[in-house]
Every structure is written in C-alpha cells, then in structure tokens.
Amino acid sequence: MESQLRLELGILFIVLIVARVLFLIHKVTTGHSKYATSKRKSSCKTIICIGSGGHTTEMLKLVSNLDFTKYSPRYYIMASSDVTSMQKVEELEKAKRLPTKGTIDYRIYRIPRSRVVKQSYFTSVFTTLYSILYTTPVIFMIRPDLILCNGPGTCIPVCGLAFLLKLIFVKDTRIVFIESFCRTQTFSLTGKILIYFADNFLVQWPSLKRKLKRSEYIGQLM
Amino acid sequence: MKRIFVTVGTTKFPKLVNAITTEQVIQTLLSLGYNFVQIQTGRDFSKVEFDSVVSPPPEIKLEANSTIVTVNDKLTIKYDTYFENFEKEVEESDLVISHAGAGSCLEVLHKRKPLIVVINEDLMDNHQSELAEQLQKDGYVYCSTCSTLKEVLKKDLSKLRPYPKPDDSLFPRYLDKCMGFT
Numbered sequence: 001m002e003s004q005l006r007l008e009l010g011i012l013f014i015v016l017i018v019a020r021v022l023f024l025i026h027k028v029t030t031g032h033s034k035y036a037t038s039k040r041k042s043s044c045k046t047i048i049c050i051g052s053g054g055h056t057t058e059m060l061k062l063v064s065n066l067d068f069t070k071y072s073p074r075y076y077i078m079a080s081s082d083v084t085s086m087q088k089v090e091e092l093e094k095a096k097r098l099p100t101k102g103t104i105d106y107r108i109y110r111i112p113r114s115r116v117v118k119q120s121y122f123t124s125v126f127t128t129l130y131s132i133l134y135t136t137p138v139i140f141m142i143r144p145d146l147i148l149c150n151g152p153g154t155c156i157p158v159c160g161l162a163f164l165l166k167l168i169f170v171k172d173t174r175i176v177f178i179e180s181f182c183r184t185q186t187f188s189l190t191g192k193i194l195i196y197f198a199d200n201f202l203v204q205w206p207s208l209k210r211k212l213k214r215s216e217y218i219g220q221l222m
Numbered sequence: 223m224k225r226i227f228v229t230v231g232t233t234k235f236p237k238l239v240n241a242i243t244t245e246q247v248i249q250t251l252l253s254l255g256y257n258f259v260q261i262q263t264g265r266d267f268s269k270v271e272f273d274s275v276v277s278p279p280p281e282i283k284l285e286a287n288s289t290i291v292t293v294n295d296k297l298t299i300k301y302d303t304y305f306e307n308f309e310k311e312v313e314e315s316d317l318v319i320s321h322a323g324a325g326s327c328l329e330v331l332h333k334r335k336p337l338i339v340v341i342n343e344d345l346m347d348n349h350q351s352e353l354a355e356q357l358q359k360d361g362y363v364y365c366s367t368c369s370t371l372k373e374v375l376k377k378d379l380s381k382l383r384p385y386p387k388p389d390d391s392l393f394p395r396y397l398d399k400c401m402g403f404t
Contacts (some may be wrong), residue, residue, distance in 0.1 A: 018288055036402030043227045044401055054324050055233070070403055146401060174400065178393075182324045182349060184356035200400055205356060219392045 006175075020167055025196050031214050033174070033199040043072040044145035050078035051152025056085040057183055058222065059150050068096050073105040075142055077135075079154050080110040111135050115153035120174040124153075132157040133137050143171040151190045159185075163197050179184075181222045183208055187216040224256045227315040229308070230264035231323045238321065238340050241368040242274050242299065243291075250372045252297055259299045260311060270301060270322050309333070317379060323352035323372075325359065331385035337363045338374055 027033050050056050050062055068074070076089050086108060093106050095218040106109075112131050115124040131154070141160040147162055149155035162173040177198035181190050184205040187195075195201065201215045239261055251259065263316060270289055272280055283290045289301040305311055312318055312333050319338045320326045331336045339354040351365075356367040361383040366374035369378060400402045 035400055038402055040402035057325050061391050064331065065394050067394060068403075070398065146397075174401065176397065180324070181328070182353045184352045186349060186352065188349075202396075207356065218396050220386060220388045220391055222324075222388055 004010075015066065017167070018148070024163070028199055029196060036174075043070055045073060045075070045142060046071045047075045047077060047139075047142060047144040047147045047158060049147065049149035049152065049155035049158055049207060050076050050082070050089065051150065051154065051193055052079065052082050052085060055150055055152045055180060056082075056088055058178075059148065060088055062150075062178060064092055064096070065169070068102075068105070071146070073107065074187060075138075075144065076106065076108045077154060078108065078110055078140070079113045079152075081113065082110075086110075109138050111138070111154060113153060119190045128153075128157060129130070132160060136161055136212070137145065137219065139165070144173050145171075147173060147175045148178070149190070149194075151180045152186045155189060156193060159194060159197055174199045174203070177201060178202045179208065185211075224254075225258045225260065225315045226256055226317045226319060228259060228261040228319045229305070229326055230262060230321045231265065231326045233321060233323065234265040234267070235321050235340075235342055236267050237342070237344070237368045238319075238404075239267055239301075240271050241340075241371050242319075243270065244372075246355055246372040247375070248293060248297065250375050252294070254375065256316075259273040259297065260315070261299060261301045262305045262308075262311075263301055263303055264347055265303075267301070267303065270299075293318050303332070319366075322354040324353055326349075327353065327363070331357075331362060332387075334384050336382055338371070339363050340365050340366050340368060341370065344365055 048059060078085050078089075089108060093104075095143060095170060098106070098116075111134050114129065115127060117151050129162070135157045143165060144162065147159060149159065161177060165171040165173055175194070175198045177191065177194045177200065179202065180188060181204045183203070184189070184207055187208070195212065195214075201212070201214045203209050203212070203217055204221055206217050209215050228238070228242060232268055242259060242261060270282060280291050287302060291299040291301075293299070308329070312335055313332055315335060317336045317338065318330045319340060320330060322339050322341050327337065327339060339357065341351045341354055354363065354365045357363045359403045362385050363382065364374050364377050
C-alpha cells in the first residue's frame with residue numbers, strides 16, 4: 001500500500017513540475033511577462049552575459065548607456081578563455097565610475113564554454129552539462145533580478161539556471177535577449193532556444209521581427 | 223591624394239588582399255584616380271602577389287613591418303598585418319573596402335565613409351553575408367565578392383546613404399520600463 005502511495009505522490013509531483021514549466025513557457029511566449037507588474041524602488045541585480053568578439057562589443061555598447069545606479073550590482077559572466085572581453089569590461093566600468101567617483105559595484109565571473117564555434121551539436125551537449133555544473137553555484141548565490149544576453153553559448157546555462165530559480169519560486173528573474181546586429185534574416189542557435197525562455201526578445205532588424213511575432217524591434221540600437 | 227583602406231579585421235581573408243593586386247582591379251583603381259591603398263592584411267598573409275601582366279613590374283620595398291608597392295609611380299599600396307589606429311586610417315580614407323564583420327562595418331558606417339563590403343564566399347555556413355546584403359538593400363553600402371570587386375569599385379559612391387546615428391536612449395528606456403523603474 002505504502003509503495004502505491006509513494007508512486008502516486010511521485011507522479012503528482014512530476015505532473016505539477018511539468019505544469020509549472022508549461023505555464024512559465026506559456027507566460028513568456030505569449031508576452032505576458034514583458035513588463036514588470038509593479039513599480040521598482042531598489043536597484044536590480046544584473047547578470048550580463050559576455051560572449052566574444054562582436055557579441056562583446058554589442059553588449060557593452062548596450063550596457064554603457066544604462067544608468068548604473070539602477071542596474072547595480074552588475075555581474076559579468078564570460079568564457080574563461082576570453083581575455084580581451086575582460087579588459088573591455090574593466091575599461092567600461094572604469095569609464096563609467098570615474099566621473100561619479102562611485103565605488104566598485106561589479107564582479108566578473110569566468111566559466112568554461114558550453115560550445116565553441118563549429119563544435120558539433122552532439123559533443124556540445126556534454127560541454128554544456130559541464131558548463132551548467134560550473135555555473136550553478138554562481139547563479140544560486142547571485143539570484144539575479146535581470147539577465148542580459150545577446151547570443152554567445154555561455155548564456156544558455158545561465159538562462160537555464162535562472163529558469164530553474166523561477167520554476168522553484170526562488171526568484172523571478174527577467175531574461176532579456178537581444179539578437180545580434182548580424183542577424184537580419186535568421187535567428188542564432190541561442191535565439192532559437194531562448195524564444196521559449198526570454199521574457200523580452202529583441203531583434204535589431206524589422207526583417208527579422210517579421211519572422212517571429214513575439215520578438216520586438218524598438219529601433220536602431222547600433 | 224585619393225586613399226583607400228582595405229581591412230580584413232581580426233580574421234584572415236588572403237583572397238581579398240590578393241584581389242586588390244589583380245590587373246583589372248589595379249587598372250580600375252588607376253582609372254578612378256586612386257593613388258594610395260592601405261591594406262590591413264590580418265593573419266596568414268605571406269607575400270604580395272601580382273598578376274604577371276601588370277607592367278612595368280611594380281617596385282616592392284620592405285619598411286619596418288610594412289611592405290610598400292609602387293605601380294607606375296602613380297599608385298602606392300602599403301601592407302600591414304594589424305592596425306593600432308584603425309579609426310584614424312578610416313577617417314583619412316575616401317573609401318573603405320572591408321570584410322563583412324559587423325564590428326568593422328559599423329565603425330566605418332558611423333564615420334560616414336563610403337564602404338564596399340566584400341563577402342568571403344569560402345565561408346558558406348557563415349551568416350555574415352546576411353548583414354552585408356541587408357546593409358546594401360538599405361542603401362548604406364555596396365556588396366561585392368573578390369571577383370566582382372573591379373565592377374563594384376566603379377559604382378557611384380555618392381549615391382550611398384549616410385548611416386543614421388543610433389538613439390542611445392532607446393535601450394535604457396525600454397529596459398527601465400521592463401524592470402518597473404518608470
């Protein structure tokens with residue numbers, strides 16, 4: 001009898017989780033989570049996913065225009081192999097800090113890459129798993145209010161874990177995805193995945209907006 | 223002095239570098255009155271190759287880290303692997319010929335310089351041609367391949383539209399609204 005009860009409870013538990021996942025995906029894809037429902041008074045903990053090369057340049061251009069007192073503290077997550085991006089982040093932070101004489105309110109985390117350019121989709125499953133394992137404590141410690149990402153592989157585990165936080169009612173993290181300026185007709189692999197998880201899905205070309213109803217084109221960003 | 227700046231960014235694209243020194247491109251450059259070409263060659267560029275048909279044979283000089291080639295006393299071509307002051311070089315040029323990387327294209331467009339984007343056809347799975355074609359469709363640049371460069375060079379550069387400045391407040395305003403700051 002007892003084992004029967006345990007089985008039923010187990011099934012119930014799984015059904016509830018599946019329902020919660022579907023509910024969250026539904027909320028995201030129908031655009032119901034596009035805007036905050038209440039007014040925010042405190043600053044928001046922000047994770048900024050930094051990719052490499054062009055992705056970094058684009059992301060830092062977007063971030064540089066933000067009011068850093070609102071988006072504080074900032075956690076930059078980047079591939080452990082990427083030295084150039086780290087320098088660029090430090091330059092930006094310094095440039096923003098100097099005129100205000102503020103204190104350092106950012107931190108850089110470096111994680112292993114989930115997928116390098118041209119790696120096969122099959123092997124990238126394993127590297128992604130490793131990358132997720134490595135990222136988990138970081139995300140659970142930060143529990144961010146906001147994640148900004150624009151395409152590099154490193155942002156998939158970050159967004160996945162943030163989704164988990166949301167799933168278990170720990171933190172309602174907003175994921176904002178900005179598709180790269182290079183994408184005018186087709187979505188990147190990251191974009192195709194985040195269609196189901198990003199609360200806000202921005203594209204930089206009207207021609208790409210026409211391909212996905214829930215994407216948004218707010219004007220020329222670059 | 224009419225200057226051209228050719229750049230391949232941080233990638234390698236020897237085909238583009240060599241395309242400049244084909245006879246037809248050289249003739250086109252001479253007939254259009256260009257007299258200085260600065261080439262940023264990027265990685266994996268070994269040596270200057272000339273079509274044997276170019277006559278009289280060009281004079282090739284090595285100077286510090288650059289190679290300088292003079293054709294007919296009229297056209298000077300300077301080769302460097304990388305560039306410290308990319309911005310200055312763009313500003314001084316009358317035309318920029320670039321690979322299809324978004325970063326290089328944007329820098330040139332923001333400086334409002336005429337731009338020819340050369341698509342690397344050897345990178346078939348590359349989505350970079352997507353951006354180049356869109357920019358051409360919107361009238362900001364001319365697209366080319368290594369083999370069509372000689373014709374594209376003849377196009378009227380004054381017909382290109384200046385690239386508008388982005389509105390830097392768009393993204394912060396949007397994000398503030400999403401986060402409930404406004």
